[in-house]
Amino acid sequence: MQSKFKHNANEQMYLLPLSVEEFVPENHLSRLIHEIVEKFDTSNIESNYSYLGQKSYHPKCLLQLWIYGYATGTYSGRKLATKCESDTAYMYLANMHKPDFRTLNDFRKDNIETFNKYFIDIVKVCNELGMVNFGVIAIDGTKIRANAATHRSKDKEGYTKWLDRINKQIEELHKKAEQINAEEDKLYGNKRGDEIPKALQKKERLKSKIEKVLAKIKDKEKINLTDEDAKIIKSHGRHQTNYNAQGSVSSNGILLTSYVCTSPSDKEQLIPHLETLEKNHALKPENILADSGYSSYDNYEWLDKNNITAYMPDQQFENSDNNAQKPYHPCNFKYDEKNDCYTCPQGDILKFHHHYQDQRHKQQTKVYQTTACKTCVVHSLCTSATYRTIHRELREHLRQQSRNRLTTPEGKQLYQQRQYTIEPIWGNLKFNRKFNMFSLRGRKKVNGEFNLLSIAENILKVFNHKLKLQEI
Numbered sequence: 087m088q089s090k091f092k093h094n095a096n097e098q099m100y101l102l103p104l105s106v107e108e109f110v111p112e113n114h115l116s117r118l119i120h121e122i123v124e125k126f127d128t129s130n131i132e133s134n135y136s137y138l139g140q141k142s143y144h145p146k147c148l149l150q151l152w153i154y155g156y157a158t159g160t161y162s163g164r165k166l167a168t169k170c171e172s173d174t175a176y177m178y179l180a181n182m183h184k185p186d187f188r189t190l191n192d193f194r195k196d197n198i199e200t201f202n203k204y205f206i207d208i209v210k211v212c213n214e215l216g217m218v219n220f221g222v223i224a225i226d227g228t229k230i231r232a233n234a235a236t237h238r239s240k241d242k243e244g245y246t247k248w249l250d251r252i253n254k255q256i257e258e259l260h261k262k263a264e265q266i267n268a269e270e271d272k273l274y275g276n277k278r279g280d281e282i283p284k285a286l287q288k289k290e291r292l293k294s295k296i297e298k299v300l301a302k303i304k305d306k307e308k309i310n311l312t313d314e315d316a317k318i319i320k321s322h323g324r325h326q327t328n329y330n331a332q333g334s335v336s337s338n339g340i341l342l343t344s345y346v347c348t349s350p351s352d353k354e355q356l357i358p359h360l361e362t363l364e365k366n367h368a369l370k371p372e373n374i375l376a377d378s379g380y381s382s383y384d385n386y387e388w389l390d391k392n393n394i395t396a397y398m399p400d401q402q403f404e405n406s407d408n409n410a411q412k413p414y415h416p417c418n419f420k421y422d423e424k425n426d427c428y429t430c431p432q433g434d435i436l437k438f439h440h441h442y443q444d445q446r447h448k449q450q451t452k453v454y455q456t457t458a459c460k461t462c463v464v465h466s467l468c469t470s471a472t473y474r475t476i477h478r479e480l481r482e483h484l485r486q487q488s489r490n491r492l493t494t495p496e497g498k499q500l501y502q503q504r505q506y507t508i509e510p511i512w513g514n515l516k517f518n519r520k521f522n523m524f525s526l527r528g529r530k531k532v533n534g535e536f537n538l539l540s541i542a543e544n545i546l547k548v549f550n551h552k553l554k555l556q557e558i
């Protein structure tokens with residue numbers, strides 16, 4: 087009898103064997119990843135493999151599996167291994183091999199430092215495709231959770247107390263073990279009696295870890311026991327064990343630098359970004375966009391010396407509307423560049439008085455004051471000191487130039503570009519691809535993992551770019 091349905095028998099044989107090429111559609115992301123990774127030079131990794139023993143999976147095969155995983159939200163070796171058995175895109179990339187999770191994890195761990203090279207390579211690919219506009223570079227950072235519980239970050243005192251508790255618990259466990267042994271001896275006779283209970287082994291391991299950390303921890307320092315490099319960094323109002331992930335992008339959203347640091351502040355990261363751009367891509371941008379977290383007098387000075395124009399507000403500039411409401415805020419003292427003096431809200435002139443070296447912030451300031459304060463009717467509103475002083479950093483003019491640029495229509499428009507270039511990358515990573523915590527531990531490994539994420543991010547950009555070209 088004629089059937090209404092297509093055949094539904096899995097055991098049906100094909101006349102010709104299937105090719106993995108048929109596993110994924112023509113315009114599939116996995117094909118692009120395969121094509122790009124095939125061009126990568128993996129000879130460094132290949133040279134680490136031996137001719138002896140069983141044949142290994144090709145590094146390109148494992149690398150493309152990881153990149154596809156990071157591009158599509160699979161960050162664990164176990165999940166990747168499972169997908170190699172059931173997901174046709176992974177089966178295509180694995181060429182029907184089934185690497186187990188240990189092989190995949192070992193590959194990621196052992197070659198973690200090489201991923202930066204492939205990140206540089208993918209930027210070159212984007213550049214060759216005409217996708218990189220180097221004129222305006224946006225710099226930004228985002229905090230990503232370390233794979234370490236925050237409560238395991240402690241200072242010297244915290245670890246000493248913890249160690250005391252562990253020692254007491256070990257003592258109790260020893261007593262308990264002796265008691266059990268004595269009871270078992272009575273019951274069963276010749277028991278070996280030297281088996282250390284698992285709980286005791288665990289405590290001993292923990293004790294030795296704590297002792298190691300205690301041997302090197304400095305006063306006032308906090309170290310996390312699980313990931314000693316991770317730091318407690320505030321993010322969205324919460325203090326958590328985080329890494330500070332840093333990136334810079336071209337005006338068309340291609341990631342150009344990618345690394346993690348453990349500094350809670352972004353200030354020290356501006357120059358490393360620009361030096362890395364020069365080192366990796368022989369690139370010196372004309373303009374940079376960065377938020378107020380990157381602003382410092384040192385950075386304004388460095389940018390000026392290197393002829394790079396910054397669109398970078400400082401914290402006070404961002405609060406300028408609020409500050410202007412306070413009548414005696416320094417912003418309401420008008421500076422006269424020609425005569426190098428300030429005019430206070432009462433119309434009195436504050437002249438240069440002396441130089442001041444701010445050791446803490448490593449700043450040199452000029453201090454201005456007026457004798458008129460003594461008889462001023464609003465004295466108590468303006469200052470609690472005898473004379474009101476205004477400090478002006480020697481590089482204040484550079485900060486002012488940046489502020490002036492940001493108030494022009496072009497400056498405002500350029501600065502807004504950050505919202506369309508770098509900020510969506512963090513959003514895509516955290517919300518769409520659900521990357522909220524690093525899988526690996528230790529700065530070197532976490533850095534490599536972030537490079538993997540960045541390679542995947544740029545390949546996704548190439549993928550979308552190619553799709554758009556096909557639509558035209």
Ligand code: SF4
Pocket residue numbers: 430431432433434456458459460462463464465468469474
């Ligand atoms: S206290 Fe001094 S600086 Fe302040 S408004 Fe009066 S005169 Fe001016």
